[in-house]
Amino acid sequence: MDMSTSPLGLIAPRSDADWLNAHWMPFTGNRDFKSAPRWITEAKGAYYGTPDGRKIFDGLSGLWCTGLGHARSEIVQAVSRQVAQLDYAPAFQFGHPLSFELAHRITGHMPAGLNRVFFTGSGSEAADTSLKMARAYWRTKGQASKTRLIGRLKGYHGVNYGGISVGGIAANRKLYGQGVEADHLSHTQPPNGSFFHGMPPAEGVGKYAGAALADELLDLITLHDASNIAAVIVEPFSGSAGVVIPPQGYLQRLREICTAHNILLIFDEVITGFGRCGAWTGAEAFGVTPDILNFAKQITNGVQPLGGVVVRQDIYDTFMAQGGPDYMLEFPHGYTYSAHPVACAAGLATLDLLERENSVQQVRELVPHFERAVHGLRNAAHVLDIRNYGLAAGLTIASAPGEPAKRPYEIAMAMFQKGYYVRYGGDTIQLAPPFISTPAEIDSLVSALGDTLQATA
Numbered sequence: 514m515d516m517s518t519s520p521l522g523l524i525a526p527r528s529d530a531d532w533l534n535a536h537w538m539p540f541t542g543n544r545d546f547k548s549a550p551r552w553i554t555e556a557k558g559a560y561y562g563t564p565d566g567r568k569i570f571d572g573l574s575g576l577w578c579t580g581l582g583h584a585r586s587e588i589v590q591a592v593s594r595q596v597a598q599l600d601y602a603p604a605f606q607f608g609h610p611l612s613f614e615l616a617h618r619i620t621g622h623m624p625a626g627l628n629r630v631f632f633t634g635s636g637s638e639a640a641d642t643s644l645k646m647a648r649a650y651w652r653t654k655g656q657a658s659k660t661r662l663i664g665r666l667k668g669y670h671g672v673n674y675g676g677i678s679v680g681g682i683a684a685n686r687k688l689y690g691q692g693v694e695a696d697h698l699s700h701t702q703p704p705n706g707s708f709f710h711g712m713p714p715a716e717g718v719g720k721y722a723g724a725a726l727a728d729e730l731l732d733l734i735t736l737h738d739a740s741n742i743a744a745v746i747v748e749p750f751s752g753s754a755g756v757v758i759p760p761q762g763y764l765q766r767l768r769e770i771c772t773a774h775n776i777l778l779i780f781d782e783v784i785t786g787f788g789r790c791g792a793w794t795g796a797e798a799f800g801v802t803p804d805i806l807n808f809a810k811q812i813t814n815g816v817q818p819l820g821g822v823v824v825r826q827d828i829y830d831t832f833m834a835q836g837g838p839d840y841m842l843e844f845p846h847g848y849t850y851s852a853h854p855v856a857c858a859a860g861l862a863t864l865d866l867l868e869r870e871n872s873v874q875q876v877r878e879l880v881p882h883f884e885r886a887v888h889g890l891r892n893a894a895h896v897l898d899i900r901n902y903g904l905a906a907g908l909t910i911a912s913a914p915g916e917p918a919k920r921p922y923e924i925a926m927a928m929f930q931k932g933y934y935v936r937y938g939g940d941t942i943q944l945a946p947p948f949i950s951t952p953a954e955i956d957s958l959v960s961a962l963g964d965t966l967q968a969t970a
């Protein structure tokens with residue numbers, strides 16, 4: 514597609530305040546955006562197009578969700594066909610075959626033993642669903658005191674009340690008052706200046722040794738007793754906090770402790786699932802199997818909203834066994850858009866492409882090049898640390914005096930002007946290029962970022 518000549522979307526952007534202010538935008542500086550809007554009106558492959566005919570390289574795969582690139586004809590056709598065939602069906606009490614097919618296909622890519630899928634509409638809904646499932650599971654088993662939830666500093670599990678409660682990003686929690694009671698493990702981000710490539714070593718730096726960090730869970734068990742703890746939830750690697758990678762041995766040790774103390778381990782794989790790690794899941798990449806695994810984003814290549822929670826069969830069986838008469842609900846939970854037929858069609862077409870194009874292998878082959886390129890920014894201005902895993906990298910940016918979030922914002926805006934979309938969050942810049950990126954495109958992204966860092970005050 515030639516972006517410069519292609520038509521705009523059906524609705525042209527306007528600049529009058531009333532039109533702009535009608536939309537309260539999410540996770541956006543609304544006043545800043547509306548004073549100088551940054552429009553995206555089309556997308557193809559690894560690029561967005563703007564109304565003024567510019568091409569923007571998609572350096573974060575949308576929001577970590579469009580690894581296959583945009584406007585893939587197979588997904589476009591599957592979605593169009595499905596809208597015409599069955600645009601919506603009630604999610605409760607009736608079924609359509611696409612959701613069963615998608616669940617079945619998904620389980621084929623999960624670690625052994627995770628084979629029952631509950632669909633949601635987003636990653637946030639998946640997080641809260643998994644937490645409710647964990648509490649309900651123990652209660653159903655007659656262990657109703659096991660309710661306490663444990664998350665981690667820097668964790669991101671979406672924006673619903675359960676998710677922000679176990680989450681560990683202050684900016685997403687501090688405005689909202691009382692949440693769900695939760696404890697937090699330390700984060701696993703090594704000190705600035707570590708510049709580890711991939712996973713930090715098991716011995717880490719200072720307190721950041723893998724096993725020692727995980728052993729903090731033992732302290733929480735001593736404090737609360739395992740009879741009161743339902744679950745531990747972590748991202749295999751944290752994306753939104755700026756790509757924080759677990760040290761070697763950390764996830765293994767968490768798994769050992771959870772198993773020994775009868776605590777469910779939940780992996781939030783909303784970013785790490787379906788290819789970004791160079792494996793189908795972070796669980797597979799890191800060699801640790803949770804009891805419950807959450808996914809969203811890449812499952813539909815971002816084309817339709819869809820998330821889900823995959824559990825061990827015995828968790829599902831426990832609910833079924835204790836469900837009362839067959840016509841009763843075993844788990845009174847679900848969303849109007851759980852397993853939406855059009856989202857399932859997008860999911861099936863996405864899995865077809867991920868399998869056919871061997872995307873996991875494609876990512877694995879690109880990783881060494883990506884890793885070399887991003888670590889080439891080590892000596893660039895303002896860069897305090899760089900972390901990477903799979904096709905994801907985070908750079909910690911030195912704060913402008915008193916304004917930790919300002920420089921990353923300025924860098925991201927300057928990058929957009931140059932034709933590159935990257936994400937800024939807190940004191941970090943985050944990169945997650947599409948799986949279909951070429952080495953030359955990675956080089957061009959990183960080189961533009963290097964120039965921008967140098968040019969930033």
Ligand SMILES: Cc1ncc(COP(=O)(O)O)c(C=O)c1O
Binds near residue numbers: 637669670748784809
């Ligand atoms: C690990 C993780 N969990 C949950 C979410 C929330 O997903 P959503 O924005 O679809 O609700 C995200 C989004 O970035 C995420 O990275």
